[in-house]
Amino acid sequence: MNDVSSDQSVPSERPTVALFITCLVDLFRPSVGFASLSLLQRAGCEVVIPGQQTCCGQPAYNSGDYRGARALARQTLKQLEAADYVVVPSGSCAGMISEHYPRLLEGPWRERALAVAAKTYELNAFLHSVAPARLPVVKVKTDSVAYHDGCAGLRELHVRKQPRELLHSVCGITVKELQQPEVCCGFGGTFCAKMPQISARMADNKLKDVQASQAQLLCGGDMGCLLSLAGRASRNGQPIEVRHVAELLSGDLSAPAIGKDT
């Protein structure tokens, strides 16, 4: 924790955070959205959730439809630029906004993109290093947890130690490290649908790594990776419990794990 958050009793002010919920959380795991909202509030932020947000444009961008991606980038920027910070419970969507919007857009829009990029954070990174208050300690019934580093979070945004330190300080969890944490899980957005066999083999390698770590629960910061790994584990009959890291940090594991019965 840095100096900003060390003095939790008198947060100097409550910054406004625009929470970009991401389309996958919106569609498949709203509980992660509510967990993120609650975490940001507990960390001393005023949270707004812009109602017109949809998708950051990554599927179009990565599929080579730059025009479609630009339109969605402009729409998303308009939703987010009023807040002090933008926080995203996904490394790849946060990376799309902060790394790729400025490359994709030109002229005045590029300036606006750079301004938003400068205040956009992946959820773990924000809670760890930027938020005004330290998160309260919560009780989580499991301590056998592995962390999956999404590639964009890891390499574009350098999110590595933040979730591990948060899990330790907030939940008392020491993450069981994987042998090859820097290797992609095979999701890759549309890649997993275009090249499903290759993608599945990559997921299997990741799941083997998780199994070898003897963790009972796999968490991470990207719904795409998590849905893909949970879906593959389910197809393989592997009993691993998969969750977003926000669920653990919020202490609320009442929702069944991803892909598990309700």
Next chain:
Amino acid sequence: MEQKSDTFLANAATAMNDTAAAQRRDIMAAFTPIIRQQSIDGFSSYEPTRKHLKRVRQHTLNHLAHYLAEFETQALANGNHVHFARTPQELNSTVLDICQQHSARRIAKGKSMVTEETGLTAELEKAGLQVIETDLGEYIVQQAGETPSHIVGPALHKSADDVRQLFLDIHPLGERELEHTSDMVAEAREVLRTHFLQAEVGIIGANALIAENGYAMLVTNEGNGDLCANLPPVLVICTTIDRVLPRAEDATAMLRLLVRSATGQPQTCYTSFYSGPRRAQDQDGPVEVHIVLLDNERSDILDSEYRGILECLRCGACLNHCPIYQSVGGHAYGWVYQGPMGSVLTPLLTSLEQSAALPNACTACGRCEEVCPADIPLPAMLRDLRAREYTEKLTPARWRFGIAAHAWLAQRPRLYHSLSGIAVKLLRLLGRRKGYLRHLPFAGGWSSQRDFPAPQAATFMQQLHDKQRRERQRHEH
């Protein structure tokens, strides 16, 4: 070389079905990043050298005609012959002419991806010449009737057992065990020695050309390049125009990055600088030296947004760190260059149409760019190639439709939220009991390999909306 990139997915499926080979690739993929990292960790000037070399390469490419002319002048002054070949065919016929002028029958050939690109060996063989690859990996691949699976380690796909069986089959040397790999290496050395001594022409590649002195630089770990260069009376060096560097110190700076990135060594066993033919006072060396410089689309690449790929050192680090290369192996890519650099270069050197799958064989994980000693933005280049596929309508129609429909819908938030709300309710209904769905309409790719986790009760936006309405009502009462 015959191209089979258009069947990438089928090639990949075949490769993944060979479980023993797949396991060997997994071991390589775990091992090679470690030795590279150790080597980089022990080299404190890695980042400064990387930055320095990037500037040098960019400067050289910006003034490529100037440095090529300087190289040519110096190389000619050293007594070399210099040839420029615009197309692969031109390179092949230039080399064939040289061989025929010397009535050569036997060629000792060193490792050269450029000659793989032009299919030189096949052309020479068609003309009745015997061409023997002398790099051990290339020799194994040639004798097995295969193609290289890795730009640095051409026979990385072979196991020791494969090689033992191959040597027992092809070398008429009687009863023997070849128990250890060292026995196989020793046998190959013996067999190859005869070829070195008999060859009338040696053909090698080059890692760099040095403009200021007209030298060609080559690194090998086996020393076969030097034997090809020094034993036969005629030497032909084949490389491409983008290999030129201004000064000798630039070439050695490049070596410091190239070798560590490729094999994790601080330097290779042999680093050679070829200046030209034997001079009056020299005791050995070739009598005649030809340097053949291939363009093959590179001038066009130089003028395009893909210019950066010409800075590639051919170290293979991007292959070694690519999870897709690990999964499918080098042959799946269907041509000379594999992995991320191959997926950029193949469409540019051949055609995007023939290799449309390759730019899609990427999850944008970014590991290749991270380890690339030339700092080439490979994932961005692959994405730009996908954008070209999209505009040139090479992307399959159902994908184009899906992507366009999603982007259209996502630009209409109200419609998007109400339609996604309905879709989620429907999926919820279908998958509620088990928590997942086995099959999903319009997502056959996904559900062929994965279950589809069922969504929770309603979308986040709907739940939030309902919650806010309830709160407002509570306040009103």
